[in-house]
Amino acid sequence: xxxxxxxxxxxxxxxxxxxxxxxxxxxxxxxxxxxxxxxxxxxxxxxxxxxxxxxxxxxxxxxxxxxxxxxxxxxxxxxxxxxxxxxxxxxxxxxxxxxxxxxxxxxxxxxxxxxxxxxxxxxxxxxxxxxxxxxxxxxxxxxxxxxxxxxxxxxxxxxxxxxxxxxxxxxxxxxxxxxxxxxxxxxxxxxxxxxxxxxxxxxxxxxxxxxxxxxxxxxxxxxxxxxxxxxxxxxxxxxxxxxxxxxxxxxxxxxxxxxxxxxxxxxxxxxxxxxxxxxxxxxxxxxxxxxxxxxxxx
Amino acid sequence: xxxxxxxxxxxxxxxxxxxxxxxxxxxxxxxxxxxxxxxxxxxxxxxxxxxxxxxxxxxxxxxxxxxxxxxxxxxxxxxxxxxxxxxxxxxxxxxxxxxxxxxxxxxxxxxxxxxxxxxxxxxxxxxxxxxxxxxxxxxxxxxxxxxxxxxxxxxxxxxxxxxxxxxxxxxxxxxxxxxxxxxxxxxxxxxxxxxxxxxxxxxxxxxxxxxxxxxxxxxxxxxxxxxxxxxxxxxxxxxxxxxxxxxxxxxxxxxxxxxxxxxxxxxxxxxxxxxxxxxxxxxxxxxxxxxxxxxxxxxxxxxxxxxxxxxxxxxxxxxxxxxxxxxxxxxxxxxxxxxxxxxxxxxxxxxxxxxxxxxxxxxxxxxxxxxxxxxxxxxxxxxxxxxxx
Amino acid sequence: xxxxxxxxxxxxxxxxxxxxxxxxxxxxxxxxxxxxxxxxxxxxxxxxxxxxxxxxxxxxxxxxxxxxxxxxxxxxxxxxxxxxxxxxxxxxxxxxxxxxxxxxxxxxxxxxxxxxxxxxxxxxxxxxxxxxxxxxxxxxxxxxxxxxxxxxxxxxxxxxxxxxxxxxxxxxxxxxxxxxxxxxxxxxxxxxxxxxxxxxxxxxxxxxxxxxxxxxxxxxxxxxxxxxxxxxxxxxxxxxxxxxxxxxxxxxxxxxxxxxxxxxxxxxxxxxxxxxxxxxxxxxxxxxxxxxxxxxxx
Numbered sequence: 001x002x003x004x005x006x007x008x009x010x011x012x013x014x015x016x017x018x019x020x021x022x023x024x025x026x027x028x029x030x031x032x033x034x035x036x037x038x039x040x041x042x043x044x045x046x047x048x049x050x051x052x053x054x055x056x057x058x059x060x061x062x063x064x065x066x067x068x069x070x071x072x073x074x075x076x077x078x079x080x081x082x083x084x085x086x087x088x089x090x091x092x093x094x095x096x097x098x099x100x101x102x103x104x105x106x107x108x109x110x111x112x113x114x115x116x117x118x119x120x121x122x123x124x125x126x127x128x129x130x131x132x133x134x135x136x137x138x139x140x141x142x143x144x145x146x147x148x149x150x151x152x153x154x155x156x157x158x159x160x161x162x163x164x165x166x167x168x169x170x171x172x173x174x175x176x177x178x179x180x181x182x183x184x185x186x187x188x189x190x191x192x193x194x195x196x197x198x199x200x201x202x203x204x205x206x207x208x209x210x211x212x213x214x215x216x217x218x219x220x221x222x223x224x225x226x227x228x229x230x231x232x233x234x235x236x237x238x239x240x241x242x243x244x245x246x247x248x249x250x251x252x253x254x255x256x257x258x259x260x261x262x263x264x265x266x267x268x269x270x271x272x273x274x275x276x277x278x279x280x281x282x283x284x285x286x287x288x289x290x291x292x293x294x295x296x297x298x
Numbered sequence: 299x300x301x302x303x304x305x306x307x308x309x310x311x312x313x314x315x316x317x318x319x320x321x322x323x324x325x326x327x328x329x330x331x332x333x334x335x336x337x338x339x340x341x342x343x344x345x346x347x348x349x350x351x352x353x354x355x356x357x358x359x360x361x362x363x364x365x366x367x368x369x370x371x372x373x374x375x376x377x378x379x380x381x382x383x384x385x386x387x388x389x390x391x392x393x394x395x396x397x398x399x400x401x402x403x404x405x406x407x408x409x410x411x412x413x414x415x416x417x418x419x420x421x422x423x424x425x426x427x428x429x430x431x432x433x434x435x436x437x438x439x440x441x442x443x444x445x446x447x448x449x450x451x452x453x454x455x456x457x458x459x460x461x462x463x464x465x466x467x468x469x470x471x472x473x474x475x476x477x478x479x480x481x482x483x484x485x486x487x488x489x490x491x492x493x494x495x496x497x498x499x500x501x502x503x504x505x506x507x508x509x510x511x512x513x514x515x516x517x518x519x520x521x522x523x524x525x526x527x528x529x530x531x532x533x534x535x536x537x538x539x540x541x542x543x544x545x546x547x548x549x550x551x552x553x554x555x556x557x558x559x560x561x562x563x564x565x566x567x568x569x570x571x572x573x574x575x576x577x578x579x580x581x582x583x584x585x586x587x588x589x590x591x592x593x594x595x596x597x598x599x600x601x602x603x604x605x606x607x608x609x610x611x612x613x614x615x616x617x618x619x620x621x622x623x624x625x626x627x628x629x630x631x632x633x634x635x636x637x638x639x640x641x642x643x644x645x646x647x648x649x650x651x652x653x654x655x656x657x658x659x660x661x662x663x664x665x666x667x668x669x670x671x672x673x674x675x676x677x678x679x680x681x682x683x684x685x686x687x
Numbered sequence: 688x689x690x691x692x693x694x695x696x697x698x699x700x701x702x703x704x705x706x707x708x709x710x711x712x713x714x715x716x717x718x719x720x721x722x723x724x725x726x727x728x729x730x731x732x733x734x735x736x737x738x739x740x741x742x743x744x745x746x747x748x749x750x751x752x753x754x755x756x757x758x759x760x761x762x763x764x765x766x767x768x769x770x771x772x773x774x775x776x777x778x779x780x781x782x783x784x785x786x787x788x789x790x791x792x793x794x795x796x797x798x799x800x801x802x803x804x805x806x807x808x809x810x811x812x813x814x815x816x817x818x819x820x821x822x823x824x825x826x827x828x829x830x831x832x833x834x835x836x837x838x839x840x841x842x843x844x845x846x847x848x849x850x851x852x853x854x855x856x857x858x859x860x861x862x863x864x865x866x867x868x869x870x871x872x873x874x875x876x877x878x879x880x881x882x883x884x885x886x887x888x889x890x891x892x893x894x895x896x897x898x899x900x901x902x903x904x905x906x907x908x909x910x911x912x913x914x915x916x917x918x919x920x921x922x923x924x925x926x927x928x929x930x931x932x933x934x935x936x937x938x939x940x941x942x943x944x945x946x947x948x949x950x951x952x953x954x955x956x957x958x959x960x961x962x963x964x965x966x967x968x969x970x971x972x973x974x975x976x977x978x979x980x981x982x983x984x985x
Contacts, residue, residue, distance in 0.1 A: 038789075038790045038791070038792065039786075039789050039790075041786070042785075042786035042787075042789045042790050043786075043790075045782055045783055045786040046783065046786050046787070046790070046795070046799070049779070049783050049861070053802065053806055053858070055821055055827075055828065056814075056817035056818050056820065056821045056858070057817060058827070059817065059820040059821035059826060059827035059828065060816070060817045060820045060821075062820070062827055063820040063827065064820075102720075105716075106716045106717050106720060107717065109713050110713070110714055110716075110717040113710055113713055113714060117710055118710070118714070128721055128725070130969070131725060132725070133965075133969055134962060134965045134966050134969050135725075135729070135962060135965070136919030136920070136921070136936075136961075136965065137921060137922075138919060138921040138936040138939055138940065138958070138961070139732070139919075139939075139958045139961060139962055139965075140725075140728065141940070141943075142732060142939055142943055142951075142954050142955060142958045143728030143729055143731060143732040143958070144724065144728050145943055145951075146728060146731045146732055146735050146951060146955060147727055147728045147731040148728075149943075151951070152731075168720060168723060168724035169724060171720055171724060172720075172721070172724045172725045175721070205710075230808065234808070234811055234813075235811075235922075236811050236812050236921075236922035236925075236926070237921045237922050237925075240925070241940055241943070241944060248811060248812045248813075248922070251812050251813065251816070252812050252925075252926055255816050255819075262816060263816060263817075263820055266813045266816045266817060266820075269813040270809060270813055270817075273805060273808050273809055273813075274805050276808070277801065277804045277805045277808060278801070280804070281801055281804065292804045293803075293804050293807045293808060293862075293863065293866055297915065297916040297917070297918070297919035297920040297921075298810050298811050298920060298921065298922045298923065348881075348885055349885075350881055350884075369884070370881070370884045370885045371884045371885065371886075371887045371888060371889065372887075373885075375885060376885065376886075377881075377882070377885045379878045379881065379882055380878075381876075381878060383876065383878035383879055383881070383882040384882075385879060385882070385883070385896070385897050386879075386901065387897065387900040387901050388896075388897075396883070396886055396888075396896070397886035397887055400886060400887040400888050400892060401887055444882075444886070445886075448886065448887065
């Protein structure tokens with residue numbers, strides 16, 4: 001080696017020995033590049049957990065798509081054709097859509113006004129939107145039934161206003177997500193300047209809200225709506241305890257009578273949940289920070 | 299105060315060569331900088347020295363002991379990371395104390411040493427603060443204090459000043475040098491900032507694409523670069539086309555004028571070469587009758603003046619001389635001449651001037667581009683000349 | 688862009704003032720719905736808990752369970768279940784989250800995050816039936832193990848038990864843990880570990896002195912979330928056991944729906960107790976959230 005950069009007394013022989021010996025040891029250990037290697041334990045953990053999470057789905061499919069002897073999709077067709085399935089799904093869709101629309105229509109203007117003008121109320125409003133998290137559906141169900149149930153002062157259930165009870169309950173349950181989604185979207189946009197600009201051009205407050213604000217927070221509205229809709233579609237506790245025959249309630253009952261059909265429909269329900277999450281994830285990609293998970297007990 | 303040797307270190311990531319055949323000896327108390335563009339392998343070499351990467355070949359030797367197979371926590375080195383890497387859950391004092399605590403030094407001794415170091419680095423008043431409460435400069439000093447607290451034999455600095463404001467950077471690098479000299483710690487500094495490397499190092503290692511391009515003192519690297527890459531990378535450098543008359547006799551010619559050029563040794567007779575001259579060495583000529591004395595002459599028109607502070611850089615476009623024997627020599631198009639800003643008004647944009655090119659101490663390298671294609675280089679100026687960086 | 692709170696633009700306050708009284712009206716729907724379906728039921732809950740269900744007289748007997756809470760079987764079971772699923776969910780969830788971060792592959796992370804969101808939303812009746820198909824008396828896994836010579840059920844295992852529920856709850860507790868712990872784990876800088884290492888620390892020393900203190904706050908916060916979720920869950924528990932296993936939410940529903948054990952006053956008191964537990968958990972989380980952001984801010 002005639003590299004002029006090395007100084008010192010080490011002879012070339014010594015250096016060659018040192019280098020060769022160390023290299024041999026290293027080759028024997030066969031260290032791979034640290035950068036591209038996935039740790040073994042990580043792979044194992046992810047594999048095992050994948051099995052745990054996929055197994056119930058697989059078991060459901062095996063049970064639901066068979067006659068006990070061989071594979072068939074007949075239980076699925078039976079289920080999809082069942083009257084109970086149709087009526088309960090329709091009912092769930094009805095409640096989910098109405099709740100979502102109501103939640104958006106009420107919460108969005110409220111969040112807008114709080115941001116624009118009623119800043120002092122922010123703490124109160126935020127508390128009210130955290131409250132449903134603290135009050136899981138079971139408690140809400142007791143409270144609603146205490147106030148509007150059969151043996152109570154305002155008997156909504158027996159009246160023709162009965163749907164209002166579940167809609168009201170679902171509204172309360174979905175307020176936290178809708179508010180948070182809309183509020184985040186509002187804060188990301190300069191609401192004040194937009195409103196001022198719109199007012200200076202002669203637009204009234206309603207027009208400002210509908211034509212200016214709503215389009216700017218559309219992603220927040222969509223994510224809030226998706227979360228509200230999927231929550232309402234999958235909600236069991238309130239519906240069951242207050243006596244409404246929604247899809248989750250039907251699912252529980254049908255699995256008692258017709259297990260195979262029931263399991264097939266369980267998979268359908270899972271696919272609906274999956275579709276909802278995919279849609280939310282697509283929104284989240286365009287607007288980072290979107291909440292995808294309820295995060296509260298059911 | 300340890301002697302560090304890197305012997306034939308090499309490393310690849312997949313099929314990308316990160317470091318190849320890197321050999322260097324760093325003496326006790328020396329500060330050596332690794333300087334080069336991003337991707338040149340300087341950080342990888344540093345991390346191999348520290349032990350965070352395992353070399354595919356070669357060895358790291360400290361005071362004669364082969365530490366290549368030792369993990370980082372057994373090498374007795376200190377390191378300051380880009381971004382400081384201060385532990386966010388500990389105060390400045392606790393951060394500095396960490397290495398001593400790991401070594402189970404008695405509490406009294408630890409506290410005393412920490413106080414001493416905080417004092418030395420001017421951090422006594424922030425000892426109880428957390429990293430998120432301190433400024434960048436303060437965090438950097440804490441990182442330094444933490445690294446030297448354990449009295450390491452070798453100190454490794456990975457671009458320690460890149461996250462700091464420009465103004466603070468100059469103060470801090472002087473402080474680093476002062477501390478390094480005072481504590482006599484063998485130090486390696488990785489940086490992409492030339493002025494940083496040139497101002498505080500004992501020696502500079504210029505790296506390019508994983509290999510050592512050149513090693514020398516700052517003066518050597520700057521004034522006598524041995525390779526075209528170094529010449530181009532360090533500061534601004536003019537490349538003036540000349541023809542080599544004789545490599546053995548060290549003669550070059552340009553514009554019909556033949557001069558002696560010791561820097562042309564080793565080049566082939568008749569080939570095209572580039573004369574490398576720093577902008578500050580080019581002299582505008584006063585009167586036409588000044589003797590050239592073995593220097594070359596070039597006439598040009600000032601295209602633009604760039605104010606750089608103390609100096610002003612004149613960018614010249616060469617004007618073709620009277621018909622001379624310059625066939626097959628590519629034209630020098632743009633030339634940079636640095637003059638004192640006070641006198642820059644003598645040569646405003648659009649004016650013509652004649653420039654003396656000192657040949658004596660300048661290197662001549664082969665012009666491979668011109669030999670290959672028949673295209674003249676578009677600019678005689680290489681390096682970060684235009685911006686005066 | 689955060690809109691300024693000082694309303695410095697004359698135009699903005701004009702626009703807001705023009706809304707003036709009408710703005711307060713616009714907040715009315717929200718106020719009415721929240722009052723009717725959240726606040727009033729809560730008040731009637733509280734009221735009902737202090738009154739005897741049969742006589743209507745003021746009484747404290749509904750709260751007698753507070754003296755010896757663990758004597759109440761549902762409470763003991765709920766406590767056991769929540770603790771078990773919190774421990775299982777947090778340990779496994781943390782492991783999975785770290786495995787995801789250690790894999791350093793963005794694809795792994797995306798898949799894991801999406802699936803975690805789906806799994807966390809899958810809770811309730813469908814999940815219960817998916818697990819019945821897996822670990823029930825005739826479940827896929829049960830039968831497979833039987834064929835290999837392992838008889839789960841003769842060994843005393845029952846899906847309709849606290850143990851079974853723990854395994855089922857893990858299906859959404861683990862993903863929830865992963866989603867909550869992923870951001871803090873990703874914010875851990877590799878250079879901290881390297882700095883510790885070059886200062887002489889062993890891997891354990893680094894964990895003890897740096898990693899664990901930094902991650903402690905988000906970890907405890909997620910423990911509280913998991914615990915609250917497990918304690919307040921009704922749908923999954925009911926779907927799996929149809930009331931077979933005594934839990935606080937199940938007991939509450941029995942007290943308002945059961946024929947034999949109808950006692951709304953007692954149900955209200957239990958519900959308030961449950962709400963207090965939820966409030967403590969959520970409140971604790973809020974306090975911890977504020978602390979943890981300082982150190983992990985990029």
